[in-house]
Amino acid sequence: MKYFEDIRVGDRYALGRHTFTAGDIKAFATRFDPQLFHVDEAEAEKSHFGALIASGWHTASIWMRLMVAYRRREMDVARARGEPVAEIGPALGFRDLKWPKPVYVGDTIDYASEVVETRASESRPRLGLLTVASTGVNQNGETVISFISTTFVERRPGK
């Protein structure tokens, strides 16, 4: 991860794609969101969704997984160049999370995040606050998730 000072509003992170399988969807929902339209195909067909859909929290958790993998790739590149790597996290939370369309079995969601705000932390001088707007878009170009989240990022040492 870049240091706080090197992050600019408008920076965009293309995080990659994930295809949701029935097995994935049911495994997550059985643990955290066992509503019938997330765990049972036959019941889901009778629901107003018409077929099995992923829990919105599953769609969100996959964003986190892809974001962690993205940061790891960035870190590996920085380390290979002998550059220091900034610490990131923990996150403070999110707002305006929307699930405008369901995620069905077989849907491939393309995730991205864009920096919308950076500001210094008043309580923690070593850290800055990074706010990103994130989206997941399905294979038909429809947004299935969007939210705005904030996390701590380390500032460049010595400033």
Added chain:
Amino acid sequence: MPKLHWEDFKPGDVAVYGPRLVTREEIVAFAAEFDPQPMHLDEAAASATLLGGLAASGWHVSSLVMRMMADGFILNSASMGGPGVEEMNWLKPLRPGTQIRLRATVMDSRPSKSRPEMGLTKLRYEMLDEAGGVVATMVATAMFGRREKAAS
């Protein structure tokens, strides 16, 4: 027990669900799958971070709120899903071995303008630890079927 419908959630209603024990095993399992950062996986690495020790991923906390909502009332309701979450704040690290509870307060209730069979209920949730400390807060709107359809 009769199924809960939109009409059953009145502004000001408060309910507390749980307790539910959060184990180290499930914290690490969630993190390994969805949020493999050292602060959620390993005590020694976590102690060097702002969390000051192993703690659950924020998305795990959110998913646990969902599970406690499901067990608390959603599964026994005419739930029609949710359009989103206004805000969620992860205020305090969720540590292994914590017994959590979920306090839900109905904030607002309104019929759907476009769908006479549906109503919208806005709730505020607080995840509490044993000492009553607030681990996380969430404000979200849920969609429920109505017991009686509005005249259209």
